[in-house]
Amino acid sequence: MSPQVIPHALDRLIQNLTKLPGIGKKTASRLALNILRRPAAEARELAAALNDLHSAIQLCSSCFTFSENDPCAICGDLKRDSSLICVVEQPGDLLAIEKAGNYLGHYHILHGVLAPMDGIGPNEIKITELEARLNSGVVTEVFIATSSTVPGEATANYLIDRLQSRNILVSRLACGIPMGMDIKYADRHTLARAIESRSQTR
Amino acid sequence: MSPQVIPHALDRLIQNLTKLPGIGKKTASRLALNILRRPAAEARELAAALNDLHSAIQLCSSCFTFSENDPCAICGDLKRDSSLICVVEQPGDLLAIEKAGNYLGHYHILHGVLAPMDGIGPNEIKITELEARLNSGVVTEVFIATSSTVPGEATANYLIDRLQSRNILVSRLACGIPMGMDIKYADRHTLARAIESRSQTR
Numbered sequence: 001m002s003p004q005v006i007p008h009a010l011d012r013l014i015q016n017l018t019k020l021p022g023i024g025k026k027t028a029s030r031l032a033l034n035i036l037r038r039p040a041a042e043a044r045e046l047a048a049a050l051n052d053l054h055s056a057i058q059l060c061s062s063c064f065t066f067s068e069n070d071p072c073a074i075c076g077d078l079k080r081d082s083s084l085i086c087v088v089e090q091p092g093d094l095l096a097i098e099k100a101g102n103y104l105g106h107y108h109i110l111h112g113v114l115a116p117m118d119g120i121g122p123n124e125i126k127i128t129e130l131e132a133r134l135n136s137g138v139v140t141e142v143f144i145a146t147s148s149t150v151p152g153e154a155t156a157n158y159l160i161d162r163l164q165s166r167n168i169l170v171s172r173l174a175c176g177i178p179m180g181m182d183i184k185y186a187d188r189h190t191l192a193r194a195i196e197s198r199s200q201t202r
Numbered sequence: 203m204s205p206q207v208i209p210h211a212l213d214r215l216i217q218n219l220t221k222l223p224g225i226g227k228k229t230a231s232r233l234a235l236n237i238l239r240r241p242a243a244e245a246r247e248l249a250a251a252l253n254d255l256h257s258a259i260q261l262c263s264s265c266f267t268f269s270e271n272d273p274c275a276i277c278g279d280l281k282r283d284s285s286l287i288c289v290v291e292q293p294g295d296l297l298a299i300e301k302a303g304n305y306l307g308h309y310h311i312l313h314g315v316l317a318p319m320d321g322i323g324p325n326e327i328k329i330t331e332l333e334a335r336l337n338s339g340v341v342t343e344v345f346i347a348t349s350s351t352v353p354g355e356a357t358a359n360y361l362i363d364r365l366q367s368r369n370i371l372v373s374r375l376a377c378g379i380p381m382g383m384d385i386k387y388a389d390r391h392t393l394a395r396a397i398e399s400r401s402q403t404r
Binding site for chain 1: 209224250
């Protein structure tokens with residue numbers, strides 16, 4: 001295919017879209033052609049949203065989530081329990097837990113997980129910042145909600161060790177069978193964990 | 203979840219991304235958070251590409267594909283065969299055929315398919331524009347490459363009827379088993395078509 005067949009302006013958009021996670025060359029072409037078929041005003045509104053994004057949003061200086069204000073809406077909410085901190089990997093995990101709707105404490109975003117092979121040690125993620133929050137003496141429970149992946153578990157175990165000497169409760173998100181799932185279809189690691197963590201009914 | 207938990211600027215980007223085809227609320231959130239985690243320069247470059255898109259690109263006045271120039275690179279290419287026109291539904295189909303690499307004629311983009319239930323009749327897609335090109339007398343073959351979907355086939359059949367009175371060859375894209383596919387896995391409609399269109403080997 002001769003290179004001019006794809007107009008330069010279209011190709012530029014396709015190249016930029018392929019930088020996004022999970023968007024390959026084919027999906028990027030489909031998205032770009034769709035944007036082109038629709039009114040220019042829609043493309044300009046998306047562009048404006050992209051342009052404003054980084055300037056409007058900063059990190060909350062307490063929990064390090066993305067926020068337009070400092071402190072963020074959660075850290076600044078007096079109705080939430082500041083004695084309980086939920087530790088997550090990324091701001092997206094905070095949003096997922098907020099959606100669940102039954103957590104009323106504060107958060108702490110690590111902005112990553114331990115990955116020694118990639119040079120990400122304890123100083124590369126926000127662990128000392130978590131300890132600084134604990135030093136204030138307000139916090140009575142740290143609830144670790146990292147992913148149940150290998151690096152997520154390793155980070156959780158490292159945190160548990162590191163917080164051991166403090167007089168605070170350390171809890172973890174429960175692992176088990178997803179709601180509504182037929183146990184036939186659960187993978188054996190999840191099932192093993194669900195059996196191990198079985199709860200007494202009475 | 204209280205509405206302020208998602209910063210307004212982030213939510214605005216998510217809302218804009220969900221307007222794209224195949225991007226749901228979850229994917230949009232994931233993309234937006236990823237864009238936010240990466241340098242602001244990347245978001246601005248994507249925004250600039252979006253802003254320039256519609257102003258840089260127009261429709262070729264001959265084949266109606268998206269192009270920065272009029273005529274487009276293909277219609278203006280003297281090495282291509284102007285006696286052969288391939289009729290496709292959308293500019294993306296042209297790109298797919300160009301990628302195949304063995305078609306050297308011109309194109310005609312219908313910008314849609316017949317869909318009477320949605321009020322799209324022959325006058326809503328670029329059929330009279332195709333006839334105007336045929337009136338010049340240069341074209342000897344119209345090669346119909348609409349999709350093998352119900353509306354694509356209906357559009358192809360309508361075109362075949364409408365071009366019948368003209369002294370030109372009308373051909374269609376072959377339907378059959380995809381290359382490399384085990385026939386066990388082909389659906390029965392495709393297999394029936396492949397049997398019907400079987401070719402003699404000698």
